[in-house]
Amino acid sequence: xxxxxxxxxxxxxAHPTPGLxxxxxxxxxxxxxxxxxxxEVGRRxxxxxxxxxxxxxxxxLLILSAAKFALVAxxxxxxxxxxxxxxxxxxxxxxxxxxxxxxxxxLHAYWIKASF
Amino acid sequence: xxxxxxxxxxxxxxxxxxxxGFWSWITTVDHKRIGILYGATAFIFFxxxxxxAVIMRLQLIGPNGxxxxxxxxxxxxxxxxxxxxxxxxxxxxxxxFNFFIPLQIGARDVVFPRLNAFSYWVFLLGAIFINVxxxxxxxxxxxxxxxxxxxxxxxxxSTAAAPAPGLNIDFWVIGLQIxxxxxxxxxxxxxxxxxxxxxxxxxxxxxxxxxxxxxxVQILLLLAFPVITVALVFLMMDRxxxxxxxxxxxxxxxxxxxxxxxxxxxxxxxxxxxxxFGIASEVLPVFSRKPLFGYTAMVFSGxxxxxxxxxxxxxxxxxxxMGPFADTFFSLATMVIAIPTGVKIxxxxxxxxxxSLRFTTAMLFAVGMVALFIVGGLSGVMHASPPADLxxxxxxxxxxxxxxxxxxGSIFGLAAGxxxxxxxxxxRLLDEKLGKAHFWLTFIGMNLxxxxxxYLGLHGMPRRVYTYPEGLGxxxxxxxxxxxxxxxxxxxxxxIVNIIKTWMGPANAPADPWHGATLEWSxxxxxxxxxxxxxxxxxxxxxxxDAWRAAGGKLPEPVRVSGDDIHMPNPSYWPLMAAIGLTILxxxxxxxxxxxxxYAITLFGTAWLFFSVYxxxxxxxxx
Amino acid sequence: xxxxxxxxxxxxHVDEHHWTSTGLNSRKIAIxxxxxxxxxxxxxxxxxxLVYKGKSLVGPLxxxxxQCMLDGKMQTCEAIFEIPLVTFGTAVLLFSSFFVVxxxxxxxxxxxxxxxxxxxxxxxxxxxxxxxxxxxxxxxYHKGLGYSTNLFGSTFYTLTGFHGSHVTLGVIxxxxxxxxxxxxxxxxxxxxxxxxxxxxxxxxDVVWIVIFPVVYLMR
Numbered sequence: 027x028x029x030x031x032x033x034x035x036x037x038x039x040a041h042p043t044p045g046l047x048x049x050x051x052x053x054x055x056x057x058x059x060x061x062x063x064x065x066e067v068g069r070r071x072x073x074x075x076x077x078x079x080x081x082x083x084x085x086x087l088l089i090l091s092a093a094k095f096a097l098v099a100x101x102x103x104x105x106x107x108x109x110x111x112x113x114x115x116x117x118x119x120x121x122x123x124x125x126x127x128x129x130x131x132x133l134h135a136y137w138i139k140a141s142f
Numbered sequence: 143x144x145x146x147x148x149x150x151x152x153x154x155x156x157x158x159x160x161x162x163g164f165w166s167w168i169t170t171v172d173h174k175r176i177g178i179l180y181g182a183t184a185f186i187f188f189x190x191x192x193x194x195a196v197i198m199r200l201q202l203i204g205p206n207g208x209x210x211x212x213x214x215x216x217x218x219x220x221x222x223x224x225x226x227x228x229x230x231x232x233x234x235x236x237x238x239f240n241f242f243i244p245l246q247i248g249a250r251d252v253v254f255p256r257l258n259a260f261s262y263w264v265f266l267l268g269a270i271f272i273n274v275x276x277x278x279x280x281x282x283x284x285x286x287x288x289x290x291x292x293x294x295x296x297x298x299x300s301t302a303a304a305p306a307p308g309l310n311i312d313f314w315v316i317g318l319q320i321x322x323x324x325x326x327x328x329x330x331x332x333x334x335x336x337x338x339x340x341x342x343x344x345x346x347x348x349x350x351x352x353x354x355x356x357x358x359v360q361i362l363l364l365l366a367f368p369v370i371t372v373a374l375v376f377l378m379m380d381r382x383x384x385x386x387x388x389x390x391x392x393x394x395x396x397x398x399x400x401x402x403x404x405x406x407x408x409x410x411x412x413x414x415x416x417x418x419f420g421i422a423s424e425v426l427p428v429f430s431r432k433p434l435f436g437y438t439a440m441v442f443s444g445x446x447x448x449x450x451x452x453x454x455x456x457x458x459x460x461x462x463x464m465g466p467f468a469d470t471f472f473s474l475a476t477m478v479i480a481i482p483t484g485v486k487i488x489x490x491x492x493x494x495x496x497x498s499l500r501f502t503t504a505m506l507f508a509v510g511m512v513a514l515f516i517v518g519g520l521s522g523v524m525h526a527s528p529p530a531d532l533x534x535x536x537x538x539x540x541x542x543x544x545x546x547x548x549x550x551g552s553i554f555g556l557a558a559g560x561x562x563x564x565x566x567x568x569x570r571l572l573d574e575k576l577g578k579a580h581f582w583l584t585f586i587g588m589n590l591x592x593x594x595x596x597y598l599g600l601h602g603m604p605r606r607v608y609t610y611p612e613g614l615g616x617x618x619x620x621x622x623x624x625x626x627x628x629x630x631x632x633x634x635x636x637x638i639v640n641i642i643k644t645w646m647g648p649a650n651a652p653a654d655p656w657h658g659a660t661l662e663w664s665x666x667x668x669x670x671x672x673x674x675x676x677x678x679x680x681x682x683x684x685x686x687x688d689a690w691r692a693a694g695g696k697l698p699e700p701v702r703v704s705g706d707d708i709h710m711p712n713p714s715y716w717p718l719m720a721a722i723g724l725t726i727l728x729x730x731x732x733x734x735x736x737x738x739x740x741y742a743i744t745l746f747g748t749a750w751l752f753f754s755v756y757x758x759x760x761x762x763x764x765x
Numbered sequence: 766x767x768x769x770x771x772x773x774x775x776x777x778h779v780d781e782h783h784w785t786s787t788g789l790n791s792r793k794i795a796i797x798x799x800x801x802x803x804x805x806x807x808x809x810x811x812x813x814x815l816v817y818k819g820k821s822l823v824g825p826l827x828x829x830x831x832q833c834m835l836d837g838k839m840q841t842c843e844a845i846f847e848i849p850l851v852t853f854g855t856a857v858l859l860f861s862s863f864f865v866v867x868x869x870x871x872x873x874x875x876x877x878x879x880x881x882x883x884x885x886x887x888x889x890x891x892x893x894x895x896x897x898x899x900x901x902x903x904x905x906y907h908k909g910l911g912y913s914t915n916l917f918g919s920t921f922y923t924l925t926g927f928h929g930s931h932v933t934l935g936v937i938x939x940x941x942x943x944x945x946x947x948x949x950x951x952x953x954x955x956x957x958x959x960x961x962x963x964x965x966x967x968x969x970d971v972v973w974i975v976i977f978p979v980v981y982l983m984r
Binding site: 044047048050051054055058061062064065066068069083084087088090091094095098099101102103109111112115116118119120122123124126127130131134 | 793797798800801807813816863866870964971982
């Protein structure tokens, strides 16, 4: 990993412009609104598309949250144009963390019937 | 907080910082001095842990032992395990990390010297904290694993003599939190040091194997310690605020503690053994006069062990009944780890094969480590199988297994490192005659003590039980074990004699007494404060052998230079002050059940900590 | 300390005074390593919350009415969560991430006005979020959810409490940077000091990006 970084030499300071940051903020805001919308549709039987959305709320939330996470990490934390080393320092612990969360859930095998 | 917010301010050393004497050690930020502090502290705690073991062996020498009562025995095995792991082997490894990571990568210090001092002081205060429990008569007694049914206050029945839970477990909970902070701070420091301070030309695949194994250990520390921190917080809340994280009466699950503990605990096993692997991988090539066999395979098997090491924790928990799916998964993952470990063992043997072997004490300990680790590794593969494990768990068979890997592996590796690097650290060669006696007595004593435990375990002797009745056939082997323990005591007395004898002798060790392969042997023994007058240039994983080859024979003794124009970081009081503030903060949590205004001390400690950190951050660093 | 391997001028092709193996700043590697370590910290908290989800023996519960002890007697208690308030707090924290990235841009470009404006805005957002959380804890407590009332209370308060303490530390760190900026000491060559604080702040934000849907929105 560091051979790659060394090849890049010093850090790239050609950061995105405030305009791009603003667009990302707008997208983050919309995604958050969609999360809350999915939640509300999922809990209100009288809302349109309730039957369709209700079983999908958890996957929808996970996907939207992962997208927000990725946007902040890539653009606000500059992982997209910074050295690959920094991405490795974040992504590998994230993989281990996600695997541990998943394993503990499976080991406690309560998930399917969880209700609250 | 690791560094000055205002760099380049005052390059000169403030005159109120002494260069020699007591206060120079209090304020030091030199990685070599901090390493020596780690080594000396850890050796003292290693001896304390050894005394605890000897008392247990005396209690078990015959049936119906009366030397200690059951409660004391609980405290002894708890503190023996806790001490040897957190206050013995880990800081002894930190001794070598501190002294030799910068030297082996050709750096002048670690990347954050004051953070390094902070780590040591937090470790020291945490180590003292956890042992103060003996002085106030409340030593931890729930096992080093602290299973929730032994440590959650509501599960311990109150008696007339002890109506409320004592402070025993609180010492353990808070003490481990303090030590965890020290470990994470140190790990972050070494991790960045290895990434960023390697000498020009030292690519990742040219790093000495000790540096590689240390690098992996730092990653494991960074990823494993947060988990135990969280688990200990839950336990602390269960004990003090009536929560039910691990309490079935509130819907909690004691097995959740086991999961969180072993998610930390299994990587911790590799944290204990990989430094010894690294040391053996330095010693074996030098005394075989051959480069390490299969360097790249060695590196990747280390990485693989670390990564898969996060997916095997539940093999410590087969007895909890996790079901066939989980048992199968964790059993397979555990057996898979035997493959890279086997790769390492074959590489060590391949290194020895056809080499011109010199059996110095360091070499003997390194070879002994390989041999004894194989024994412990094989018994480990045995209880990777759940049906076998269900027979062996909680018996002396397990005790035999982990003493073969931790004593036969870690301690032998660390001893090899001590004999190998002593001349570099202190400028004096340890006595080889005494050293060989030390080795053979340790080897014999170790096997006498721990080999019979395999038989006792399979014959059904449970571990952690303070005595056993007569007539079960346990007597003879227990006597053998106790004799073996005293042989080990004798061996380490010889080591202490050796240290004293060497200390009183002349400081005449050459820069490179062994014809070493790595950069630390290119500079005088002991090294000067700045280590390297000029940054070395590295063209392979054996730079010092390259230099020999280029010179066509023995290199001249390196000369000491004045180094007045080399700016080294300033000493500082603030790491110690911050460590004291942190310890006050953490200690206040001991008083939650005792005093209504405990948080006053918490606030005081926090204020002290913040004040110190701000003084630290805005202190001129000297460059 | 970015260049602990300082050296006096020396012959050779390498600038020994500024030598690092990767060409990257050591402090930045350290903050990323620390963030990596923190991932496992929050993973432990989140997995405990999820493992104990639905295991509370008594109310109150997050999304549904339940029987709980309130004002000294068992009664039907309303659901704990009030999504509008926390959604607003979430949006404020998200925008603070946007603001700090603008402040850093200003610091790197030497635009003092931009730096001061957006850094102040970030600190205010952080303070608002902490305030929201304090209000939320107080309010939930009065709805019957104490720290040891049930597993939901214990895991919820511990997880969000640790997140809140991280936000608080971030506010203190960013306030220190604001103080330096006001004093004119956060010049472009020192902008790394702000970049580290900003990275930590974004990390605290992404943790909330996980907590908000997983804790508040998953029924």
